[in-house]
Amino acid sequence: MLQGQVAIVTGASRGIGRATALELARLGAHVLVNYQRSAAAADEVVAAIKEVGGDALAFPADVCDENAVTAMVEAALTRWGRLDILVNNAGITADAPLARLKPEQWRLVIDTDLTSVFICSKAVLETMRQQGYGRIITVGSLAGLAGNVGQTNYAAAKAGIIGFSRALAREVAQQGITVNVVAPGYIETDMLEGVSPAIREWALGTIAMGRFGKVEEVATSVAFLAAPQASYITGHVLTVDGGWAMP
Numbered sequence: 333m334l335q336g337q338v339a340i341v342t343g344a345s346r347g348i349g350r351a352t353a354l355e356l357a358r359l360g361a362h363v364l365v366n367y368q369r370s371a372a373a374a375d376e377v378v379a380a381i382k383e384v385g386g387d388a389l390a391f392p393a394d395v396c397d398e399n400a401v402t403a404m405v406e407a408a409l410t411r412w413g414r415l416d417i418l419v420n421n422a423g424i425t426a427d428a429p430l431a432r433l434k435p436e437q438w439r440l441v442i443d444t445d446l447t448s449v450f451i452c453s454k455a456v457l458e459t460m461r462q463q464g465y466g467r468i469i470t471v472g473s474l475a476g477l478a479g480n481v482g483q484t485n486y487a488a489a490k491a492g493i494i495g496f497s498r499a500l501a502r503e504v505a506q507q508g509i510t511v512n513v514v515a516p517g518y519i520e521t522d523m524l525e526g527v528s529p530a531i532r533e534w535a536l537g538t539i540a541m542g543r544f545g546k547v548e549e550v551a552t553s554v555a556f557l558a559a560p561q562a563s564y565i566t567g568h569v570l571t572v573d574g575g576w577a578m579p
């Protein structure tokens with residue numbers, strides 16, 4: 333389905349990004365596996381892709397750093413000569429109730445989870461325009477739709493992603509480029525490990541399916557929107573939440 337295509341997945345050393353890189357590679361794409369610090373984990377993702385006959389490249393870049401992101405995009409273009417898919421997945425949390433939220437925590441999360449999406453999307457846009465083809469998918473969060481206690485910074489960033497993606501979707505809609513958001517609920521990753529047992533228990537009780545999601549369940553949703561066949565879907569927010577946010 334993605335044979336001969338090239339993808340960049342940010343934050344692909346662990347969690348949802350890792351599963352997405354593996355899924356896009358399984359479907360035939362060459363994948364740049366971006367990470368910030370986990371070099372060994374990123375190398376392991378590359379090795380897993382190569383083991384099944386795919387091609388991948390690990391590339392360290394802080395997604396908040398414009399120069400590093402430019403170098404990352406150039407690395408993909410030098411290696412494979414085109415760029416079809418960008419998955420803006422890298423993200424962090426720095427939770428605290430607003431009364432205790434420090435300006436540094438606010439800025440760190442807005443930079444990492446929102447400004448990075450602007451930086452990475454801008455960095456791939458000209459190539460996608462020239463190709464007349466592209467898929468930009470950003471991993472948002474249910475927190476950006478419904479809010480979440482202790483996450484005003486994270487919810488603001490994830491809501492910002494939706495406005496950004498819809499605005500960009502309109503800008504590039506006639507150039508063969510689609511821009512969409514996948515908004516997961518609670519997914520079993522290192523990020524969820526950081527959530528207190530009390531909140532985890534509360535969350536489980538609110539999810540219709542009564543379980544947390546698996547990274548593969550988000551990865552297949554990203555891959556769906558990344559496919560050439562998803563050509564008439566843009567500006568969409570696809571929730572992947574086990575029925576948590578059903579109206």
Ligand code: NAP
Nearest residue numbers: 343345346347348368369370394395422423473519521523
């Ligand atoms: P995770 O397991 O904590 O992994 C985070 C990934 O992001 C790692 O690969 C990390 O790289 C990378 N990263 C962090 N800061 C970066 C930076 N400045 N530059 C480049 N890479 C950076 O996270 P996850 O749970 O898979 O979450 C992935 C995405 O899904 C995030 O956008 C998150 O907000 C969203 N999400 C997660 C959940 C959930 O329940 N897990 C729910 C909703 C949405 P290193 O390994 O090098 O540090």
